[in-house]
Amino acid sequence: MKTVSKTLGALGLLLLALPLNLLLTAVALVRSKFVGPSRRKALRPSTILISGGKMTKALQLARSFHADGHRVILVESGKYWLTGHRFSRAVDRFHTIPKPQSPDYVDALIAIVRKEGVDVYVPVCSPAASYYDALTKPALSQYCEVLHCDLDMIRTVDDKYEFASRAASLGLSVPDTHRISSARQVDDFDFGGAEQDYILKSIAYDPVHRMDLTTLPRPTQAETAAFAASKPISADNPWIMQAMVRGQEYCTHSTVRDGKIQVYCCCESSAFQINYQMVDKPEIEEWVRKFVEPLKITGQVSFDFIEADDGGLYAIECNPRTHSAITMFYDHPDLASAYLDDGVPMIKPLEGSRPTYWIYHEIWRLVTQPKNIRSRLATIRRGKDAIFDWNDPLPFLMVHHAQIPWLLLHNLLHLKYWVRIDFNIGKLVEPAGD
Numbered sequence: 001m002k003t004v005s006k007t008l009g010a011l012g013l014l015l016l017a018l019p020l021n022l023l024l025t026a027v028a029l030v031r032s033k034f035v036g037p038s039r040r041k042a043l044r045p046s047t048i049l050i051s052g053g054k055m056t057k058a059l060q061l062a063r064s065f066h067a068d069g070h071r072v073i074l075v076e077s078g079k080y081w082l083t084g085h086r087f088s089r090a091v092d093r094f095h096t097i098p099k100p101q102s103p104d105y106v107d108a109l110i111a112i113v114r115k116e117g118v119d120v121y122v123p124v125c126s127p128a129a130s131y132y133d134a135l136t137k138p139a140l141s142q143y144c145e146v147l148h149c150d151l152d153m154i155r156t157v158d159d160k161y162e163f164a165s166r167a168a169s170l171g172l173s174v175p176d177t178h179r180i181s182s183a184r185q186v187d188d189f190d191f192g193g194a195e196q197d198y199i200l201k202s203i204a205y206d207p208v209h210r211m212d213l214t215t216l217p218r219p220t221q222a223e224t225a226a227f228a229a230s231k232p233i234s235a236d237n238p239w240i241m242q243a244m245v246r247g248q249e250y251c252t253h254s255t256v257r258d259g260k261i262q263v264y265c266c267c268e269s270s271a272f273q274i275n276y277q278m279v280d281k282p283e284i285e286e287w288v289r290k291f292v293e294p295l296k297i298t299g300q301v302s303f304d305f306i307e308a309d310d311g312g313l314y315a316i317e318c319n320p321r322t323h324s325a326i327t328m329f330y331d332h333p334d335l336a337s338a339y340l341d342d343g344v345p346m347i348k349p350l351e352g353s354r355p356t357y358w359i360y361h362e363i364w365r366l367v368t369q370p371k372n373i374r375s376r377l378a379t380i381r382r383g384k385d386a387i388f389d390w391n392d393p394l395p396f397l398m399v400h401h402a403q404i405p406w407l408l409l410h411n412l413l414h415l416k417y418w419v420r421i422d423f424n425i426g427k428l429v430e431p432a433g434d
Contacts, residue, residue: 003411003415003416003417003418004412004415006418007408007411007412007418008412010408010421011405011408011409011412014400014401014404014405014408017360017363017400017401018401021396021397021400021401022397024388024393024396025393025394025396025397028390028391028393029393029394031390032390032391032392032393035390035391036391037067037391039066039067039069040067040068040069040333041069042068042069042070042336045069045070045071046070046071046119046120046340047070047071047072047073047116047117047118047119047120048065048070048071048072048073048118048119048120048121048122048340049073049075049109049112049113049116049118049120049121049122049144050062050065050072050073050074050075050122050123050124051075051076051097051121051122051123051124051125051129051133052076052123052124052125052126052129052322053074053075053076053080053083053085053086053094053124054076054080054083054085054403054425054426054427055124055126055324055424055425055426056324056327056358056386056387056423056424056425056426057124057322057323057324057326057327058074058085058124058322059085059088059090059387059395060326060327060329060330060386061122061124061322061326061335061339062074062085062088062090062091063088063090063330063389063392064329064332064335064336064339065090065336065339066089066090066091067090067333067336068333068335068336068337070336070340071092072090072091072092072093073091073092073093073094073095073112073116073118074086074088074091074093074094074095075094075095075096075097075109075112076094076096076097077096077097077098077099077100077434078096078097078098078099079099079434080403080426080427081096082398082402082403082406083398083399083403083426084387084394084395084396084397084398084399084400084402084403084426085395085398085399085426087394087395087398088392088394088395089391089392089394090392093116095112097109097112099434100126100128100129100131100132100133101128101132105132105136106135106136106139106140109121109136109140110139110140110143113140113143113144114143118143118144119144119145120144120145120146120147120340121140121144121145121146121147121148122147122300122339123146123147123148123300123321123322124321124322125148125320125321125322126321126434127205127319127321127434128205128434129321130148130149130154130158130319130320130321131151131154131155131158133146133148134148134149134150134151134153134154134320135151137150137151147255147257147298147299147300147339148298148299148300148320149297149298149299149301149320150298153295153297153299153320154320157301157318157319157320158318158319158320159203160177160201160203160240160242160316160317161177161178161179161203161238161240163315163317163318164177164240164242164315165177166295167291167315170290170291170294171290172287172290172291172315173287173312173313173314173315174314174315174316175196175242175243175244175245175306175314175316176194176196176242176243177240177241177242177243178240178241178242179203179238179239179240180200180233180238180239180240180241181233181234181235181238181239182233182234182235183225183228183229183231183233185241186200186216186224186225186228186233186241187221187224187225187228189241191216191217191224194243196243196244196245197215197216197217197243197244198215198216198217198241198242198243198244199213199214199215199216199241199242199244200212200214200216200227200228200231200233200239200240200241201239201240201241201242201317202231202232202237202239203237203238203239203240204237209231209232213244214227215244216228216241242316245306245308245312245314245316246306246308246309247306247307247308247309248268248306248307249268249269249270249304249305249306250266250267250268250269250279250281250284250304250305250306250307251266251267251269251273251302251303251304251305251323251325252264252265252266252267252284252285252288252302252303252304252305252323252325253265253300253301253302253322253323253325253326254288254292254300254301254302254303255299255300255338255339256292256297256298256299256300256301257298257342258296258298258342259292259293259294259295259296259297259298260293260343260346261288261289261292261346262338262339262344262345262346262347263326263329263335263338263339263346263347264285264288264346264347264348265278265323265325265326265328265329265348265349266278266279266280266281266284266285266325267279267325267328269304273324274357274358274361274424275355275356275357275379275383276324276325276327276328276355276356276357276386277328277355277356277383278328278348278349278353278355281307283313284303284305284313287303287305287313287315288301288303291303291315291318299320300320300321300322300323301318301319301320301321302318302319302320302321302322302323302325303315303317303318303319304316304317304318304319324386324424324425327356327386328349328353328355328356329347329349329353330353330356330384330386330389331350331352331353332347332349332350332353334347335347353384354382354383354384355379355382355383355384356383356384356385356386357379357380357383357384357385357386358385358386358387358423358424359380359385359388360400360423361423361424362376362379362380386424387399387423399423399426400423403426404421404423404426404428407427407428408421408428411428411430416430417430417431418430419431
């Protein structure tokens with residue numbers, strides 16, 4: 001019953017916002033008839049296939065490729081067929097495809113690549129999809145370029161333990177990390193000899209448990225054992241136990257071609273990140289460079305760091321996929337070429353670009369955090385909504401008032417529990433979700 005009332009409440013709030021969104025969209029559509037950006041002519045126009053169509057980062061890449069004169073094909077799994085981004089002016093064609101785990105996944109991608117004459121495939125992966133896109137890369141590469149890490153590299157960096165081990169072998173700083181395949185290993189660990197607290201983290205993506213930063217050991221051994229036993233740790237689902245580094249978190253995005261960084265950004269980070277503003281941290285940039293260059297990585301890699309209170313810098317994980325921080329390149333004229341061309345000088349967000357946010361998240365914060373109203377209003381005033389664009393307003397309307405309501409109605413009909421709405425990723429965060 002609680003889930004039903006929660007879902008109905010969310011639908012009601014979205015309905016209240018609909019008239020204003022409709023008015024804004026109508027004004028923007030009329031305005032775009034008279035004031036529109038000039039579209040550049042690419043020297044070598046290409047057809048670009050982008051996956052992850054429900055996510056804002058896919059929309060941003062589509063807009064950047066389109067603005068540079070390329071043709072964009074957007075795909076997403078059938079569950080998200082109503083993604084608002086399919087209505088973008090930057091999207092020339094939209095297709096639904098099977099889930100990445102499906103045996104038909106690679107054949108569906110190849111069929112689209114051949115039908116649409118795709119030149120480059122740029123995966124915008126969900127956590128689960130990065131492995132399968134690497135698995136399909138050899139077959140797809142017979143028809144188009146695939147801007148994604150090879151399977152061996154995905155297996156290394158997407159495994160938090162293997163990533164920490166590889167980084168340490170390169171002389172790069174990471175927290176003390178242990179692979180855990182049973183709760184008993186936590187119970188048997190000698191916390192008395194440790195200088196730091198530890199946290200448990202799932203190696204496989206877990207949309208619910210990833211928010212739990214409970215430190216170990218607990219006040220008693222029994223509480224420590226009970227906490228470890230409460231997690232779904234097994235030989236088939238290993239976790240890591242990692243030293244807890246306290247300090248400022250940072251996230252980065254890098255688009256890399258043969259070990260050379262061509263797109264780079266860095267932001268302050270948090271567990272649920274929905275605000276992005278470029279910060280200059282040369283030591284983080286240097287860490288990333290020292291990791292990707294010797295490994296000759298090609299693809300998109302996103303690193304998470306913590307700068308400890310004592311000034312030490314530690315990489316805590318690597319996600320081999322596009323980061324939502326790519327939204328900071330909304331006004332950069334060279335993003336497309338930095339993705340597609342070799343030997344392009346590294347680009348960062350323009351100095352004059354504004355921080356990005358998602359306005360419906362900010363409105364919710366205004367309502368639920370009245371003590372922070374001034375700072376939230378300052379965020380809105382100084383920044384830019386990551387979805388809304390005066391020259392391409394339909395995604396803003398359709399994400400909030402078609403895509404998300406459709407998912408809410410589906411969960412309502414099936415009485416499915418959900419944790420929160422993520423407008424950035426375009427989904428409901430739910431147990432065992434994508």
